[in-house]
Amino acid sequence: MQRLSSSQLGSEFIDWPVYMRCALDLAVTVINTSPNPRVGCVIVKAGGIVGKGWHVSPGKDHAEIMALKSAGEDAKSSTVFVSLEPCSHIGRTGPCCDALIAAGISRLVIAGIDPNPEISGLGIKKIESAGIEVFYLEDSEAAARKINVGYFKRRETGLPYVRCKLAASIDGRTALSNGVSKWITSAEARADVQLYRAQSSAIITGVETVLSDNPSMNVRFDELNLTAEAKQQNLSLNSIQPLRVILDSNLRTPGTAKILHVDGGIRIYVAKKTIDQELVESKELPDNVELVFAEEESQRVNLHFVLESLALNCECNEVFVEAGPALSAAFLEAGLIDELIVYIAPKLLGSDAKPLFEIAGLQSMSESRNFAVKDLDKVGDDIRVCLIPQK
Known part of the structure; x- marks a missing residue:
C-alpha cells in the first residue's frame, strides 16, 4: 500500500482528492448505519465517474457493492475510491474485497483503515495479493474518522x-x-x-x-x-x-x-x-x-x-x-x-x-x-x- 499526501500527488493523481471527497460525501447520505460504519464509494474510469454507492443499513449492500452494480461492465480496469477499507470477511453480507477483485478493478484508493480486528489491514492485503494497487490518501483520513467517530x-x-x-x-x-x-x-x-x-x-x-x-x-x-x-x-x-x-x-x-x-x-x-x-x-x-x-x-x-x-x-x-x-x-x-x-x-x-x-x-x-x-x-x-x- 502506498501512502500519499496532497504534496505527493502528481498530475496523474491531481483529481484524486476530488473523487475521494465525493466518496466521503456519499458516506453521510444515510444518517445512521449502526453498528456498521458509514461508507461511500466512487468508481472512476477514463477521467469520469461511472459508479457511485453508499451503505444504507446492516444487511444491505455495502457501498462498494452498490457502486459496482451502478458501474456494471465499466468497473473493469477502473479506479475505486472508498472512504474506508473494504471488508474481507463474511458478516451480514459477503466480502467486498472479493467483489472488487472479481470486477477486475485496477486500483483501490482508501481514506481510512477499518479498526475492526476482523478487517483491519486484511482487506488491503487481500486486494494487493490479487495484483491490484492500493493507495492511502493521508489527507482524507481525518474526514473519514470524523464521519464514523463513534465506530x-x-x-x-x-x-x-x-x-x-x-x-x-x-x-x-x-x-x-x-x-x-x-x-x-x-x-x-x-x-x-x-x-x-x-x-x-x-x-x-x-x-x-x-x-x-x-x-x-x-x-x-x-x-x-x-x-x-x-x-x-x-x-x-x-x-x-x-x-x-x-x-x-x-x-x-x-x-x-x-x-x-x-x-x-x-x-x-x-x-x-x-x-x-x-x-x-x-x-x-x-x-x-x-x-x-x-x-x-x-x-x-x-x-x-x-x-x-x-x-x-x-x-x-x-x-x-x-x-x-x-x-x-x-x-x-x-x-x-x-x-x-x-x-x-x-x-x-x-x-x-x-x-x-x-x-x-x-x-x-x-x-x-x-x-x-x-x-x-x-x-x-x-x-x-x-x-x-x-x-
Missing part, C-alpha cells in the same frame, strides 16, 4: 462516543425552581435535537427525568425532516428508533411510563444489590424492556459499566445523553462525555431555577472545567454550542 471509538476503546445534550437560558438554567422546563428552547432547536437522536445508537436518560417529565425519548421523524440541516444534506433516514436506556438504580420507573410504550428496544440498568424479583413483577413492564443488573458504585449504577455494556452487547457506536443536572454532572465528572451539545435560549429564568450541572462549588479558577468550542450555530432563536471537554 472508531467503539472499535479502538470498547466505549461508544458520548454526546450530552443540554438546554438552558442565558443565565445557565435548565428549568424553573418548580421543575417546569417546557419550553426553554424554540421549536427549531427541539427539531434539531431529533437529528442527534436519529444518528445515535442509544439515548440515555435517568429515572428522575422519566418521573418528572414522562418523555418518550424517541425520534420524531416528522420533525426531523423539517430541519434545515436535513434538507441541506438530503439525508436518508432508516426510520429505526434508537435503543432507549434508563439508568434507574432502584427500579422506580413505572410500567406506564411513555418511554416504555413507543417503538424500539428499552434497557433499564439497575444496581444489582437493590432489586428483588417481587418488585420487578409488580412493575408489569412491557415485553420490549430488558432489565440489566449493572455493577454498583456507591449504590448507583456504574456509568462506565453501562457504556461498556452498550458497546459490547448492543454494538452502540454513538450514544446521546438527555438527562437532568445530576446525571449529566455524573457523566461529566467521570470523564465519559466526548461532546456537549448546549442549546442556549435568549431568556432569563432566575437565580432559584435549576442549573445545567449539579457539581460542587469551586474555590479557585484553577479548579474550573474547561472546554474547547467545536462549533457554534444559530438554530431558530437559540444558539447551539458544541463543546469538547478538555482533559
